[in-house]
Amino acid sequence: MSGPLLRAPVLRLAEAGWFRRLATGPLGWRVASRFVAGETLDDAIRVAKSLDGRGIATILDHLGEHVTAPEHVAEAVAAYLRALDRVRLEPFLDIQLSVKLTQLGLDFSHELTVANMERLLRAAEEAGTIVMIDMESSGYVDRTLRVFRELRERHERVGVALQAYLRRTPGDVDALPPASIVRMVKGAYLEPPEVAYPTRREVDAWFARLTATLLSRGHTVHVATHDEALLRGAIAYVERRGLPWTRVELQMLYGIRRDLQLSLAEQGYPVRVYVPYGAEWYPYLTRRLAERPANMWFFMSNLIRIGR
Numbered sequence: 001m002s003g004p005l006l007r008a009p010v011l012r013l014a015e016a017g018w019f020r021r022l023a024t025g026p027l028g029w030r031v032a033s034r035f036v037a038g039e040t041l042d043d044a045i046r047v048a049k050s051l052d053g054r055g056i057a058t059i060l061d062h063l064g065e066h067v068t069a070p071e072h073v074a075e076a077v078a079a080y081l082r083a084l085d086r087v088r089l090e091p092f093l094d095i096q097l098s099v100k101l102t103q104l105g106l107d108f109s110h111e112l113t114v115a116n117m118e119r120l121l122r123a124a125e126e127a128g129t130i131v132m133i134d135m136e137s138s139g140y141v142d143r144t145l146r147v148f149r150e151l152r153e154r155h156e157r158v159g160v161a162l163q164a165y166l167r168r169t170p171g172d173v174d175a176l177p178p179a180s181i182v183r184m185v186k187g188a189y190l191e192p193p194e195v196a197y198p199t200r201r202e203v204d205a206w207f208a209r210l211t212a213t214l215l216s217r218g219h220t221v222h223v224a225t226h227d228e229a230l231l232r233g234a235i236a237y238v239e240r241r242g243l244p245w246t247r248v249e250l251q252m253l254y255g256i257r258r259d260l261q262l263s264l265a266e267q268g269y270p271v272r273v274y275v276p277y278g279a280e281w282y283p284y285l286t287r288r289l290a291e292r293p294a295n296m297w298f299f300m301s302n303l304i305r306i307g308r
């Protein structure tokens, strides 16, 4: 992570109209395609098959967030149902699904979001997979966890992401239903210091502490980071305590630390890669650029070079 200090200017630049126009054109896509499988479900399945050939499982994310019109919510639900149907038809591939609740109606109503998630969870049941809920910016955490807890009363195949950078997360861990499925991440959004720890040292320490707490309390944990020290720490914790690997996965993003993804899979650890696809890739790309100054530099120099 570049650290919150560098994240802010990159995310602000990404909001500027001129930058967005440049970055969402064909030139921008050439750089974005490092992090995004493509615009269609077929593109994503092609990537899932190639990962599967290397012993790596997939989590599919149909890109989109902050849907502002009800008809777009219906489109997002339909896209996820298509993805789940495809997962059902590919029983030899290990594919989970990840969703953002703002795509499924969270800005409109709790009830609409729960109803949409229920449809996805019924389809996930048929496909024999699970649906993970991404965690978005801090203003959505209460509403997201409320939806998760309600669904968890009726469904086993649902999990949620928690962010180590948020000061509130230890309390959210305490309030989890027993045997939850939790993805532990550092956190990708721009948050004020009252809400999120501002230094990498604090975020990393909380990531390790919360991962250990979740594991010791019997939750299933998806350790989602490219931070090799944290991944090795989680592996050592699981092995020292003799915890079953059926309760732990190591997860990374498509296009980031491919070397580490491969080497952990080759060592026999359960590795899953988060594969985003779809036309709405710009907000996702800006978060990946903001995580690392080198990415922004790579992006800008490519735009200049290709544009000449």
Ligand SMILES: Cc1cc2nc3c(=O)[nH]c(=O)nc-3n(C[C@H](O)[C@H](O)[C@H](O)COP(=O)(O)OP(=O)(O)OC[C@H]3O[C@@H](n4cnc5c(N)ncnc54)[C@H](O)[C@@H]3O)c2cc1C
Binding pocket: 001, 002, 133, 134, 135, 136, 161, 163, 183, 185, 186, 187, 188, 189, 224, 225, 226, 227, 228, 251, 252, 253, 256, 257, 273, 274, 287, 288, 289, 291, 292, 295
């Ligand atoms: C499977 C998965 C699901 C996620 N889901 C969510 C979610 O629901 N909500 C949420 O807020 N966040 C989510 N994230 C993003 C997460 O919060 C971090 O922003 C992201 O993982 C970068 O932090 P890091 O843990 O890799 O650690 P960092 O300290 O940022 O990075 C460690 C190392 O990884 C490499 N690296 C990290 N990021 C990049 C990059 N963009 N480009 C190139 N190299 C990089 C670098 O080598 C870096 O030194 C998810 C991440 C993963 C892996």
